[in-house]
Amino acid sequence: MNKLIAAAVFGLSMGVCGLAFAEPVKIGMITTTSGGGAGLGVDVRDAFQLAVKQSGNKDIEVIVEDDAQKPELAVQLADKMVQSDHVDLMTGIIWSNLAMAVVPAVTAQDIIYLSPNAGPSPLAGAQCNKNYFNVAYQNDNFHEAMGQYDNDNYKKTFILAPNYPAGKDALTGFKRYYKGELAGEVYTQLGQTDYAAEIAQIRASGADSVFFFLPGGMGIAFTKQYVQSGVNTPLTGPAFSFSQDVLPAIGDAALGVKNSASWSPDLDNAENKAFVEAFKAEFKRIPSVYAAQSYDTANLILSALAKASVKDKDAFRAALKAADFKSVRGKFKFNTNQHPIQDIYIREVVKAEDGALTNKIVSTAFTDHGDAYAEQCKM
Amino acid sequence: MQLALVIEQLLNGLQLGVMLFLMAAGLTLIFGVMGLINLAHGSLYMVGAFACAAVAAWTGSFWLGLVASLAAAAAAGAVVELLVVRRLYGRDHLDQVLATFALILVFSEGTRWLFGSFPLYLDIPPLLSGAVSLPGGSQYPLYRLAIIGVGILVAVGLYLLISRTRLGMRIRAGESDREMIAALGVDVATLYTLVFALGAALAGLAGAMVGAIQSVQVGMGEPVLILAFVVIVIGGIGSIRGALVGALLVGVVDTLGRFLLPQLFGLFMAPSQAGLVGGALASMLIYVVMALILAFRPRGLFAGEV
Numbered sequence: 001m002n003k004l005i006a007a008a009v010f011g012l013s014m015g016v017c018g019l020a021f022a023e024p025v026k027i028g029m030i031t032t033t034s035g036g037g038a039g040l041g042v043d044v045r046d047a048f049q050l051a052v053k054q055s056g057n058k059d060i061e062v063i064v065e066d067d068a069q070k071p072e073l074a075v076q077l078a079d080k081m082v083q084s085d086h087v088d089l090m091t092g093i094i095w096s097n098l099a100m101a102v103v104p105a106v107t108a109q110d111i112i113y114l115s116p117n118a119g120p121s122p123l124a125g126a127q128c129n130k131n132y133f134n135v136a137y138q139n140d141n142f143h144e145a146m147g148q149y150d151n152d153n154y155k156k157t158f159i160l161a162p163n164y165p166a167g168k169d170a171l172t173g174f175k176r177y178y179k180g181e182l183a184g185e186v187y188t189q190l191g192q193t194d195y196a197a198e199i200a201q202i203r204a205s206g207a208d209s210v211f212f213f214l215p216g217g218m219g220i221a222f223t224k225q226y227v228q229s230g231v232n233t234p235l236t237g238p239a240f241s242f243s244q245d246v247l248p249a250i251g252d253a254a255l256g257v258k259n260s261a262s263w264s265p266d267l268d269n270a271e272n273k274a275f276v277e278a279f280k281a282e283f284k285r286i287p288s289v290y291a292a293q294s295y296d297t298a299n300l301i302l303s304a305l306a307k308a309s310v311k312d313k314d315a316f317r318a319a320l321k322a323a324d325f326k327s328v329r330g331k332f333k334f335n336t337n338q339h340p341i342q343d344i345y346i347r348e349v350v351k352a353e354d355g356a357l358t359n360k361i362v363s364t365a366f367t368d369h370g371d372a373y374a375e376q377c378k379m
Numbered sequence: 380m381q382l383a384l385v386i387e388q389l390l391n392g393l394q395l396g397v398m399l400f401l402m403a404a405g406l407t408l409i410f411g412v413m414g415l416i417n418l419a420h421g422s423l424y425m426v427g428a429f430a431c432a433a434v435a436a437w438t439g440s441f442w443l444g445l446v447a448s449l450a451a452a453a454a455a456g457a458v459v460e461l462l463v464v465r466r467l468y469g470r471d472h473l474d475q476v477l478a479t480f481a482l483i484l485v486f487s488e489g490t491r492w493l494f495g496s497f498p499l500y501l502d503i504p505p506l507l508s509g510a511v512s513l514p515g516g517s518q519y520p521l522y523r524l525a526i527i528g529v530g531i532l533v534a535v536g537l538y539l540l541i542s543r544t545r546l547g548m549r550i551r552a553g554e555s556d557r558e559m560i561a562a563l564g565v566d567v568a569t570l571y572t573l574v575f576a577l578g579a580a581l582a583g584l585a586g587a588m589v590g591a592i593q594s595v596q597v598g599m600g601e602p603v604l605i606l607a608f609v610v611i612v613i614g615g616i617g618s619i620r621g622a623l624v625g626a627l628l629v630g631v632v633d634t635l636g637r638f639l640l641p642q643l644f645g646l647f648m649a650p651s652q653a654g655l656v657g658g659a660l661a662s663m664l665i666y667v668v669m670a671l672i673l674a675f676r677p678r679g680l681f682a683g684e685v
Contacts, residue, residue, distance in 0.1 A: 034487065035598035038496040163658045171651065185650050186641065187658035191602060193593045196391035196523065197637045203518070204384040220498055220594035228503060228520045228592065230510030249498035249594055285497075 024059045025310050027301070028081035029092035030074050030102065033066040036191060036217035039245035040094045040290045041066070044116050046283055047291035048091070051298030054278065057305070063087065069094075069191075071101040078102045082109055088310045089114065091297055094290070096120040096139060096166035097190070107131035110313060112320070114301065116294040120165045121172070124339050125373030131313075133320055134339045135300055136293040137262060138371035139166050140173025142238035143213060145260035145344040145365035147177030150209055150236055156183045158207035158233070160198060160222075162214065163187040170213040170238065176372065183207030188214075195222045199229045207233050215240035220249045227253040239359070242349050244288035247357040254349045254357060262342045263292040263329050264361045272328040286358055292328050299325045335370045337377035343367050383517030388638050389631065390513075394523045396630025397530025401585035402607040403614070403622040404537060405578025411617030412553045412574050415464060416472050418479040420582055420607065421600025422486035427452040427583025428590030428599060429490055432501035441504035445587050452583020453576040455486075460575040465568070483601070491597045498596040526588055533581065534623055541619060550574060554617060609665055613672050615679030624680060629665050636664035 029048065032041035045064055052060050063085055067074040074093065081087045090106055091114045093099045099118035106113050107129040115134040123129070124138045150157050159174055159182060161167035167187060175182075183205040186198055199222075202210055210233050214222050219241040226235065239261030242254055265276050265286055275295055279287040287295075303325035308315035323333050335341050344366040347359040406420050430451035435444030459482060467475045503522045510518040541547035549570055552560045561567045586600070593599070610629050614621025641657030648656065672680065 033496060034491070035601075036594070036596060038491075038597060039498065042496045163655060163662075168655070182650070185654050187654045188637075189658070189662045193589075193599070193602065194391075194395060196394065197388055197634045200384055200387040200391060201638065203387070204381055217498055217594040217596050217599070221592065224502070224594075225520075225592050228508060228510075228522055230518045230520065245497060246594075249500050249596075251500055251502055 023309060023311070024061065025089070025305060026085060026087045027060060027062045028078075028085060028087035028090040029062055029064045030067050030077045030081070030090070030098075031064065031092035032069045032094045033064075035069050037069045037094055037215070040117070040216055040243075040288070041092070043245055043288045043291040044092060044094065044294040047279065047287060047295040048116070048298045050279060050282055051295050051302065055298075055302050057302065060305075064092070067093070067098060069098070071098050074098040074102050075105070078106055082106065082111055087111065089301060091116055091294075091301075093118050095164070096169070097164045099123070100165055103132055104129070112313070112317065114297050114320070116297040117290055118166065119169075119339065121169050121373050122165075124337050124371055125376035126378075128337045128377035128379055130317060130338075130379055132338060133300075133334070135297040136340070137342070138339045138373060139169035140176065141262070141344060141369060141371060142240070142260045143170045143173035143211075144177050144369075145346065146211060146236055146238055146258075147174040148365055149258060149260065149346055150174075150211055151178045151180060154180065154209035154234075156181045156207050157209045157211050157236075158183040158186075158202050158205050160186045160188065160202075160210065160212040160214070162190040162192070162218065164190045167213060173372075174211055178211075188218075190218075192218060193221045195225050196229075198222075199226055199231060202226075202233065203229070203231050209234050209236055212237050212241055215243070216246065220246050223250045223253055239289045239347065242347075242359065243290065244286050244358065245290065247349065247359075250357075252357070255351065257349045258362070259347050259349070259359070260344055260365055261289050261347055261359070262340070262344050263289050264345060264347050264359050266358075266360050267328070267330060267345075269328070269330045271326045272330070275328045286356065296325070296327050296329065296332065299327070335374045337371070337374040337379065339371055339374065341368050341370045344369050383513070386513060387517050387519060388634055390519055390523070390527070392631030392634035393627065394527050394530075394630070395634055396627035397527050397534075398585055398589055399603070399606055399610050399630055400530055400623050400626035401533060401581045402603055403610040403626050404533070404619055405581040406607050407611040407614065407617055407619060407622045408550070408574055409578045410611070411619075412550055413464075413468055413571055414557075415467060416475050416479065417464070417578075418476060418604065419459065419482035419486065420578070421604030422483050423452045423456055423579040423582040424586035424600040424603055425486065425490060425597070426455045427586030428501070428595045429494060429499065429586075430583070431587035431590055432499040432595045433494070435501055436499070441502075441591065444501070445584070448583045448587035449580045452586070453580035455583075456579020457572055457576040459579075460572045464575065465571070468571070487597050494597075496597065498594040501590045501595050503591045522592065529584075529588065533584075537619055546570075546573070606665075609669050611679075613669050613679055615676075615682035618679070618681040621679055621681030628668070632668050633661075633665050636661040640664070 065077045094117045096118040112131045117136050119134045119138040161170045242259040304319035307319040345361045346363045348362045350360045427448035431444035431448040434447035507522045610625040614625030640661045641654050644653035644657040
C-alpha cells in the first residue's frame with residue numbers, strides 16, 4: 001500500500017513538475033574491458049563517463065559490464081540489463097560479431113541502442129531499425145577512404161582482414177574504391193597473434209602496398225612481425241590498425257604510416273581541443289578514435305535528454321535523430337538509416353613533442369560521406 | 380608456387396611448433412607427474428611476458444628481461460604450487476579445473492591492476508633484429524630463427540634432464556608410481572614444487588620470447604593454452620616426446636593450412652570467396668587433425684611414454 005502511495009505521489013509530482021526535475025536515466029554499457037580488445041573498451045568506457053561527469057547530470061546511471069569479446073556473454077549481459085536492470089538505453093559494443101548478436105534482439109524489445117563503434121553492414125541496410133543509432137560509422141567507411149587513397153597512390157595492393165563481419169565489411173569497403181590489381185586477399189582468424197604465414201605470402205606476392213584491418217592486439221602483433229620480417233612494402237590501413245590504444249605497444253615501427261579516420265587528436269575545433277585536454281588530464285593518455293566516438297555518443301544522449309523524456313520513445317528518437325550536439329568531429333549528422341554523414345581524413349603516424357606516438361591529419365579523403373547501404377534501409 | 384615461399388612457411392610452422400612445445404612441455408610434465416590439469420599455465424606465460432616487458436622497459440635490456448621472465452614465472456609457479464595447487468593433487472579433475480580457472484582470473488585481474496588494460500611495449504633485442512637470407516633466395520627474420528634454436532635447445536635439455544639426471548629419474552618414477560617413491564624416502568613435496576616451477580619457467584620463457592613479436596597484454600595466455608592442450612592431447616598426456624611431436628605437427632599443419640587451403644579453393648572459386656572458405660577451414664584444421672588422431676590412437680601418439 002505504501003508503495004502504491006509513493007508511486008502515486010511520484011507520478012503526480014512528475015506530472016506537475018514536468019521536466020523540471022531531471023528523471024533518472026539508466027544506460028547499459030556492454031563493452032570489452034578484458035582480453036586482447038580491452039584497450040578499445042576501456043577508452044569507450046572512460047570517454048563516456050567523462051562526458052557524463054562533465055555534464056554534471058547526477059541522474060544518469062551508467063551500468064558497465066565486460067563482454068570479454070565473447071558474443072554469448074554479450075547476449076547474456078544484454079538480457080540481464082533489459083530484464084532485471086530495466087535500462088532505458090544501451091551502448092558500448094566494440095565488435096561487430098557481438099553487435100550482430102545483441103543489437104537486433106535489444107532493438108526489437110523497444111530499447112534504443114546507440115553504437116559507439118561497431119557498424120556492421122546488415123544493420124545499416126536491410127536490418128536497420130528505428131531504435132538503432134550508430135554514432136561511429138558504418139563499418140565500410142574508413143576502409144573506403146583508404147581504398148581511395150591506395151587507388152590514387154598504388155597499383156597492386158595486398159589486403160588482409162580478420163574473418164568476422166567487420167573484416168568482410170572492411171575489404172568490401174576497400175574494394176568499392178580501390179580499382180587497381182589485388183596482389184592477394186587474405187582473411188585471418190579473429191584474435192590471431194602470429195602472422196608469419198600471411199607475411200610470407202605478402203613477401204611472395206610482389207605487392208606494392210599492404211592494406212590491413214587488424215584492431216587491438218592483432219594489429220600490434222602484425223605490425224611488429226611485419227617490420228621484423230624485412231619486407232619493405234608500405235603499410236596502410238584504417239585508424240583501427242594504428243589507433244592511440246595500440247601505438248605505444250607498436251613503437252616506432254608505425255612511424256609514417258597512413259591511415260583513415262573520421263577523427264584525429266589534432267582535428268581543429270574547439271570541442272575537440274577541450275575533449276583531448278580533459279581526457280589527457282583525467283586519464284594521463286591521449287584519447288583514441290574509440291574514445292572520441294564514445295564521447296560523442298554520450299553527448300548525443302545528453303543533448304536528447306535535454307529535449308525529451310527518455311520514457312517518451314518517439315520524442316526521444318526524434319531528439320536523437322536531430323543530432324543537436326557539439327561533436328568533437330566538427331560536423332555530424334545522421335543519414336536516413338541513422339548512421340553518420342561525416343568527413344573522413346587521411347592521417348599519418350607521427351611523434352609528438354614529448355616523444356609519444358600519435359596521429360596527425362594530412363588530407364581529407366571524403367567530405368559529408370554517408371554509406372552504401374542507406375538506400376536498402378526501409379524505415 | 381615458389382620454393383622460397385614453401386621453405387619460409389615450413390620454418391614458420393616449425394617456429395610456431397617450437398613455441399607451443401615450450402608451453403606444452405610444462406603442461407604435460409605437470410599432468411604426467413602430479414596428475415594435475417593446470418588451466419593457469421597460460422597465466423604463467425603472461426607473467427613471463429609482463430616481467431620481460433617491465434624489466435626491459437626499466438633497464439633497457441631485453442636480456443635482463445628474459446632472465447626476469449624465467450625468474451618471475453618460476454617464482455609465481457612455486458608460490459602457486461605451495462599455496463593452492465598442493466591442496467588439489469588428491470582431488471578429482473573437476474576441482475582442479477575449477478581452482479586453476481580461479482587462478483586465471485586472479486592472475487588476469489592482478490596483472491591488470493598492476494599494469495593496466497593497455498598492451499605493453501616489448502621489442503626484440505637489436506642483436507637479433509633484421510632478416511637473414513636463406514638458400515632459395517628468401518629471407519627469414521633472425522629472431523624467429525633464434526626462437527627455433529632456443530626451442531631445440533630446451534627440447535634437448537629436457538631430454539637430458541629426464542633421461543640422464545637424478546631429478547629426471549625421480550620425475551619418471553613419480554609418473555609411474557607416486558606412492559612408491561614417497562615410501563622410498565624421496566621428498567615428493569619438494570619434487571612437485573620443483574617440477575611445477577620448471578614447467579612455469581618454460582611457459583614464462585615462451586611468453587617473453589613471443590611477447591617481443593606479438594602484444595604483451597592481459598589475457599594473452601589463454602589462446603595459447605588451448606593450442607597447448609591440443610598438442611598434449613595429440614601427443615599423449617604426460618609424454619614430453621609426444622608434446623614435441625604434437626607441437627611440431629600442430630605448428631606445421633596450422634601454418635600450411637592457413638597458407639595452402641585458400642589457394643586450393645582459389646582453383647575453382649573467386650579469390651575473396653576462396654579466402655573466406657579457406658580461412659574458415661584452416662582455423663578448424665588442427666582440431667580435425669586432433670579428432671582423426673584420437674579416432675585411431677584414443678590416448679594420443681605417445682601415451683604412456685615420457
